[in-house]
Amino acid sequence: MANRRLTTLGWIFTEKFGLIFLSMITFVVYARLLSPAELGVGTIIIAIVELIGLIYSSVLEDPLVRLERLEDKHISTAFWAAVLVSLVSIVVISGAATLYTSEPMLQWMTAVASVKILFTMMARVYVAQMRRSGDFKTLASRTLLGKVFGGVGGIAVALWGFGAWAVIAQALIMELVSIIVLMRADPRRIAFHIDGPFLRELLRAGTPVAINALSSQTLQRGVNVVLGMAAGANAVGMFNMAMRIIDLPRTAIYNGLLSYALPAFSRRSAEPSRLLGIIDDSTAVSGFLLTPLFLGIALTASDVILLIFGAKWAEAIPLLQVLACAAAIGNTAMYATTALVAVNRSHLTIKAEVVTTLLALALVYGLGSVYGGMAAALALLARMLIITPLQIRGLNAAIGYGWRRFFDCNYRSVIASLVMAATVLYVSPLSGFQGYLHLICNIVVGALSYAVAYSVMHPRWPQEFKSVFTTR
Structure with a gap:
């Protein structure tokens, strides 16, 4: 097995x-x-x-x-x-x-x-x-x-x-x-x-899932349309540059984990203790990998864009930093929607998803003509700050996943990532490197400082994370 x-x-x-x-x-x-x-x-x-x-x-x-x-x-x-x-x-x-x-x-x-x-x-x-x-x-x-x-x-x-x-x-x-x-x-x-009756049953079961998916993915895809209406194609190009850098690792890793998570969660939906256990473990492992990754992208945004993509994309640097911070926050509750689908309670967060999405799009449309792509980046960050607590509230109502579990799963990766950020910000201007050597130096310093900080708080993390894939 x-x-x-x-x-x-x-x-x-x-x-x-x-x-x-x-x-x-x-x-x-x-x-x-x-x-x-x-x-x-x-x-x-x-x-x-x-x-x-x-x-x-x-x-x-x-x-x-x-x-x-x-x-x-x-x-x-x-x-x-x-x-x-x-x-x-x-x-x-x-x-x-x-x-x-x-x-x-x-x-x-x-x-x-x-x-x-x-x-x-x-x-x-x-x-x-x-x-x-x-x-x-x-x-x-x-x-x-x-x-x-x-x-x-x-x-x-x-x-x-x-x-x-x-x-x-x-x-x-x-x-x-x-x-x-x-x-x-x-x-x-x-x-x-x-089969008419089955199609109606499928539509009833799938509509709440579709609404949730629509509200979240409207921000990933629909925001480009709204931004284009408000600020033009150039602003969309800059925003999409920053968004693609975030989405490449996020989509790949998220989709991989969530493709596995839904059937795994569904098999345990009748056993709340086992379901809560696998959500805890999955969140801890994901946070260990993804929280420092996204904060690391924010720290190295200038080098990544200027060295790899060229100076014509320099306007995308602050957009990338804001979007990376939003992704790091979203990672803390990345399994919320999947868990609600597994227990057929996705309706609990529909209103929150829709309202926060409409709010974000309104911000993009209202501020896009003034701030360009930054309006979209800030709108996504604001939406993430609002929706994450509401997702935890929905999980708590559905399966008893409360704030204590949320903090227990995430606090180590968040603290270690903040230590990493402080270390990189201190060492980066003192290193004396330029170009790709500067980028590599920041990555190495960040990885080492994160590993040390996380290991101090949780010395047995290798054995515990291994058990996630072999137990429960």
């Missing part, structure tokens, strides 16, 4: 860290070849399409994973309902683009990008089945292959001088390759059949 769990996690993180590496390559190339405005245009269009696809995906995938028994009629219902909704969405989005803008290029970009919804939705039933069976090897393969082909295609389009089309080409090719790999791995014929 322990070996199987480690193998599963190994494939999950092979996929996710592979994505970090591949995404970093394409992102550096885009930063060199595209202007902030071109990157902004592509980002806005893909953000709209992905936001719509995310809503549909959330309604279907997690409820399918939670089902005690997944039958052929369930698969066919979910698959064909997804296909039909996707086709209608493509027509609606293409028509809306024609009405919104008179520029043919933007109309064509939006219409082509909307096809991504179809590929994304076709994949949901396959992904749900493989998550249920623990076939993370296939899931990792399809994502990595999609990223490779998408990255090559996007870079080729950028080299040919097509600007924002590069972002759209990459996203579309990734999803196409992904669904091809999934269908080859599971070459079943899905009969055309839609």
Whole structure:
């Protein structure tokens, strides 16, 4: 059992860290070849399409994973309902683009990008089945292959001088390759059949999940759209540069952990003590890894952007620092939504998610014309400061996960990260290094100071963290 769990996690993180590496390559190339405005245009269009696809995906995938028994009629219902909704969405989005803008290029970009919804939705039933069976090897393969082909295609389009089309080409090719790999791995014929009662049940179970996902992902994708309306494509390009640096490690690690966490939490949903135990352990391990990572990004933001991406992106430095701090705060309660889904109590935080999202978007729209991308960064930080306590309150009402557990899981990583930050800020100006040597020196000093501080507070952390993957 322990070996199987480690193998599963190994494939999950092979996929996710592979994505970090591949995404970093394409992102550096885009930063060199595209202007902030071109990157902004592509980002806005893909953000709209992905936001719509995310809503549909959330309604279907997690409820399918939670089902005690997944039958052929369930698969066919979910698959064909997804296909039909996707086709209608493509027509609606293409028509809306024609009405919104008179520029043919933007109309064509939006219409082509909307096809991504179809590929994304076709994949949901396959992904749900493989998550249920623990076939993370296939899931990792399809994502990595999609990223490779998408990255090559996007870079080729950028080299040919097509600007924002590069972002759209990459996203579309990734999803196409992904669904091809999934269908080859599971070459079943899905009969055309839609079971009305099951579809209604699926919608009832998935709607709260979709609303939660929509509210959080609106900030990741929708904020680009609102910022573009308020401050223009250049501001979106700067904000997206900073956001992508945060999202590369966050999305890879979060998605890997949460893909494993939902089925693991669901299996323990009937045993509150075991569920609380695995949430405690998972939060402690995640905090140990991610809190210093995000604070470290804030500390090295200037070197990272200027050395890797170039001086034309200098405006993104303070944005990156603010977003990194927001990510560090969010990490403390990263399993809240997943735990609520596992016990079917996700409705407890819906109002909080929606209200804080609308508040953040209002801040972006109201302040974007004055502060540009910084308005979006500060809005996300404010939202994180508000939503985290509300998520803990929801967990406490659902499963008894209160503030004492929250602090016990996070205090060591937070204190050790603050020690790390103070040490780096003190040593950095005294080191005398420049360029990449300065960046490397800060990383080494930060890692060593964090390791020492954490080990002083918790000398047995290696043995305890190992047990997380072999017990409970």
